[in-house]
Amino acid sequence: MSRPLDDVRILDLTRLLPGGFCTLLLADLGADVIKVEDTGQGDYVRWAPPYYGDDEQTPLGTRSAIYLSLNRNKRSIRLDLKQEGGRQALIKLAETADVLVESFRPGVLDKLGVGYDVLRQANPALVYCPITGYGQDGPNRDRAGHDMNYLGLNGVLGLTGEAGGPPIQSGAQIADLGGGALMAAVGILAALQEARRSGKGQMVDISMTDGSLAWLAMEAGRYFGSGEVPQRGNIMLSGGIVCYRPYEAADGWVTCGALEPKFWARFCKAVDREDLIEHQFAKPGSDSHRQVEEIFRARTRQAWKAFNDQHDAMIEPVLDLDEALESELAREREMVISYEQPALGEVRQLGFPIKLSQTPASIERPAPALGEHTMEVLRNAGYSAEEVAALEERGAARGPNLETKQEPFLA
Numbered sequence: 001m002s003r004p005l006d007d008v009r010i011l012d013l014t015r016l017l018p019g020g021f022c023t024l025l026l027a028d029l030g031a032d033v034i035k036v037e038d039t040g041q042g043d044y045v046r047w048a049p050p051y052y053g054d055d056e057q058t059p060l061g062t063r064s065a066i067y068l069s070l071n072r073n074k075r076s077i078r079l080d081l082k083q084e085g086g087r088q089a090l091i092k093l094a095e096t097a098d099v100l101v102e103s104f105r106p107g108v109l110d111k112l113g114v115g116y117d118v119l120r121q122a123n124p125a126l127v128y129c130p131i132t133g134y135g136q137d138g139p140n141r142d143r144a145g146h147d148m149n150y151l152g153l154n155g156v157l158g159l160t161g162e163a164g165g166p167p168i169q170s171g172a173q174i175a176d177l178g179g180g181a182l183m184a185a186v187g188i189l190a191a192l193q194e195a196r197r198s199g200k201g202q203m204v205d206i207s208m209t210d211g212s213l214a215w216l217a218m219e220a221g222r223y224f225g226s227g228e229v230p231q232r233g234n235i236m237l238s239g240g241i242v243c244y245r246p247y248e249a250a251d252g253w254v255t256c257g258a259l260e261p262k263f264w265a266r267f268c269k270a271v272d273r274e275d276l277i278e279h280q281f282a283k284p285g286s287d288s289h290r291q292v293e294e295i296f297r298a299r300t301r302q303a304w305k306a307f308n309d310q311h312d313a314m315i316e317p318v319l320d321l322d323e324a325l326e327s328e329l330a331r332e333r334e335m336v337i338s339y340e341q342p343a344l345g346e347v348r349q350l351g352f353p354i355k356l357s358q359t360p361a362s363i364e365r366p367a368p369a370l371g372e373h374t375m376e377v378l379r380n381a382g383y384s385a386e387e388v389a390a391l392e393e394r395g396a397a398r399g400p401n402l403e404t405k406q407e408p409f410l411a
Contacts, residue, residue: 003030004359008192011036011093012074014103015043017173018131018180018208020070023101025185027073028352028361031099034377035076035368036090039398042078042370045070058343061370061401068341069349071367077378078371078398081112085396092381094119098195099127099188105144106136116203126201127191131180135207147208150175154213163233163284179211233284242289243267243280246318247296253318254296254304267313271295341366370401 008031012023020043027033037043046061053063061067079086091114094100100119102109109115116128133150134140140153151157151174152167161168187204195201213220218237219230232238239245243258258264264280273295279288299307301317308315319327330336337351352361374397378388391397 001362002359003362004356005030008032008099009097010034010099010101011090011097012101014101014131016045016103017070018176018184019101019103020045021177021181022131022184022188023074024070024072025181026188028363033074034093034373035071035074036093037076037078037370039078039080039395042076042401043067046370052341052344052347059369059401062341062367063344068347068367072339072349072363073365074368075373075377076368076371077374078401080396081114083394083396085391085394087112087114089378089381089383089391089397090114091119091122093377094126095122096381097123097126098192099129101129101131101184101188103131106130106132106141120201124201125195125199127188127195127204128201129184129188129204129206131184131206131208133208135210136203136205140209147173147175150179150209150212154209155216156212159216159219159230159232159235159238161232162239163231165233167232174215175208175212178215179213180206180208183211239284241281242284242286242292245284247293249296249304250298250300252301254301255316255318256296257314257316263312263314266311267315270307270311270313337363339363339366371398372400374399
């Protein structure tokens with residue numbers, strides 16, 4: 001069965017999470033994603049524990065559970081962009097690529113001689129997408145950072161948590177994934193559409209700070225409209241009203257999402273507390289809030305699930321990750337899948353979240369070993385076997401890394 005991006009080729013020069021997740025989505029949709037890794041240890045995430053298995057004959061760089069989860073459906077080559085041969089190989093590959101994604105600090109590839117201006121001369125239709133913390137311009141252009149730094153600067157972290165308490169970090173990387181990977185995927189697809197219509201590529205400048213700031217559309221809108229600064233713990237949809245927040249049950253936690261009056265009324269009537277209906281939007285810490293807390297503590301998570309099955313009041317249990325991954329919901333929606341990874345056997349991973357009825361995503365190849373496809377990709381680009389061998393002899397390119405010893409994980 002065909003996939004929607006079967007005719008798209010992407011050069012992926014990124015490392016770690018944001019770029020890796022972006023190109024994972026595109027690879028699952030059929031894009032030929034070529035990981036362009038360095039001639040040293042490659043993508044740092046290859047060496048991130050935990051590892052599958054203890055087979056000393058299996059390269060450690062293909063045993064990291066985190067690496068495998070981000071790199072199925074991709075191919076890997078190794079180039080040294082500090083050498084002329086490596087730079088020329090990248091330019092040659094860019095001639096027939098549709099997209100190049102990178103995650104270096106702004107200007108790094110320019111200094112190496114393979115920046116956007118050089119690559120678009122080789123291929124005017126190339127879509128060039130750098131994913132960075134702060135974008136290609138602005139006062140923070142050259143600053144280093146990670147997910148929490150970006151969320152701290154754009155207001156997301158400051159709004160997350162209880163009133164009077166500390167900022168609370170999310171269980172998922174909002175800036176990396178939501179602000180970086182997803183925004184990059186949307187931008188790439190939009191630029192690809194334009195490139196195929198006009199023959200002209202463009203730069204897709206992705207700032208993880210910008211992207212995750214966009215997640216505050218509603219709160220920013222309220223601020224612009226009223227001039228009032230929202231405060232942590234007092235935001236309507238972030239724990240600021242009694243009808244829409246987590247509550248402690250007898251054996252864990254549950255969520256109460258009864259935001260619409262009809263759902264709140266169902267809840268109150270079903271627990272024989274119709275007097276609370278008028279207090280739906282009371283603030284945390286109020287007497288009404290304390291009474292609702294007592295109601296929730298009287299039943300287990302399973303009892304609240306049964307309650308919601310009967311009353312449809314938007315009450316659901318808060319699951320630990322293992323419970324969520326083993327749930328009927330995840331299973332029936334195919335959000336936990338498995339495939340065969342060479343030398344490791346069956347590997348379980350998260351499935352593809354976008355369900356297309358005609359051209360669904362699929363897994364066609366396992367995550368690659370470091371440099372596994374160097375010869376194949378360069379030969380396809382027009383290099384002879386002798387020319388590839390010469391590049392490898394000079395260290396400008398390398399084939400598979402079969403090291404089985406543990407390398408340090410560099411974050």
